[in-house]
Amino acid sequence: MNQVLYRKYRPQQFKDFTAQNHVIQTLINEIEQNKIAHAYLFSGHRGTGKTSMARLFAKAINCQNRKGFEPCNECIACQEINKGSAIDIIEIDAASNRGIDDIRSLRDSIRYKPNLLKYKVLILDEAHQLSKDAANALLKILEEPPEYVVFILATTEAHKMISTISSRCQRFDFYKLTIKEIVSKLEEIAKKEGVIIEKEALELIAASADGALRDAEGIFDQILNFVSKKEIKVGDIQDMLGLVDLSLAFDFTEFLIDKNIPHAIKYLNENIERGLNIEEFSKTIINFLRKLLILKINKDLIDDIVVGETKETKDKMVSQSERFKGEDLKLILNLLLEAENKRKFSSIAQLPFELALVDYFYQAKKS
Ligand SMILES: [Zn+2]
Structure with missing residues (x-):
């Protein structure tokens, strides 16, 4: 690095x-x-x-x-x-x-x-x-x-x-640095380097550095080499870090709320054909649903658990958390966690994820 x-x-x-x-x-x-x-x-x-x-x-x-x-x-x-x-x-x-x-x-x-x-x-x-x-x-x-x-x-x-x-x-x-501490240091560096960067982009860098300032500075360094322009947006960071586009998580969660599993599976496979990495996707969805679950219990935590996102995105997450039944949310999270463990034994990478969806389909229907 x-x-x-x-x-x-x-x-x-x-x-x-x-x-x-x-x-x-x-x-x-x-x-x-x-x-x-x-x-x-x-x-x-x-x-x-x-x-x-x-x-x-x-x-x-x-x-x-x-x-x-x-x-x-x-x-x-x-x-x-x-x-x-x-x-x-x-x-x-x-x-x-x-x-x-x-x-x-x-x-x-x-x-x-x-x-x-x-x-x-x-x-x-x-x-x-x-x-x-x-x-x-x-x-x-x-x-x-x-x-x-x-x-x-x-x-x-x-x-x-x-x-x-x-x-x-x-x-x-x-101690691990807080997101706020990392962002403040990166802001200082950006200023000295003459770079304009969205606050949400800095938060995203800080979040992925997991408390290590050195890692955050390493990512920031990479992004400066990667984008060769003086104005950096959230999307640039997402692209560079290979983060799954959040719109996929929103779409997918909609299917889960509606219990529209046939469409969820179709959607998943279409995106895999376009190059989506199931491992990354699974991690993103679990992380996303975890946040919805927390928001469901207390939506005032939004600024603590969702960083590097716009107000619009945050509002959308709160709305989804309100529409998702708590029982269903808990059920699918547990099933996806189990699927994570099974993936390394599966010869078809997305099969455990699909099985979790099918289980969700049958078990959530009953309740
Ligand atoms: Zn001296």
Whole structure:
């Protein structure tokens, strides 16, 4: 995935961070009070800013000209760190350097005081992937770290870390970003890149990134390369992400509300002939019906569960949820979920989906 935007807009100061305020607040207190711990554990979902935060923190504690808690980005220390050429900042990916020898060479590298900076900072990414021997060797270092060393361990799976290591670290949990947080960051990038993009399109990007800002920026990057124009619409994003056109979901749901299963099956097969992917379609319909079910219980949730869509679309969904009988909606959702499980055993890809429709036809008729 192209990550140019991700690198270009990596936060250079704490104020540039869009999320993780709970982490920032504690870190800047420590910086201001000069109470730097020897080991930190940054844990959380991928793409939520752990490594960016680690680098920023490393810069802030080493800046030679710091104003308050923000690094100046001008002194030699800041510049070297920004360029990625500071030899006192050591980044290791534990996914590919997971053995005891890797930790031993790490131990050797911290034997001497930092070259230029105040602190040697070791950023150990995917720290849970260390082998058992390596983790134990790391523990030994953490038990008696030289006073000029700061460890920052980052992990997507904190529960896999050995507890004797985690307990020696100050732990921070990074949360998935909300759609609002991602949209606000993307809006900022769009502005700087001179691109006009519909708010709904940004919401759609944010929704498909599942809380990972890095992924959202990657998608945004792709779309900028993909559309080669300066005005981007929701449709552009749908095309690029290969999302099933929502009008298909609306049409199909109409058949389900009317229990017009013969037409539903015909419609399905016509679209498959035109290249519709049944797997994607099934996912889209299940997701769509789930939203209708929630709307049926509480339509005030519309703005929370339906993002990246126009007001007109949202109104249409509320209308469908009102006309769909709750019992029927629950029934078809259960049947389609079962069909999902059966698909991998079926030699005809759409058969389980069709069987679910037929079951719905007979069972919903009775009620
Ligand atoms: Zn500086």
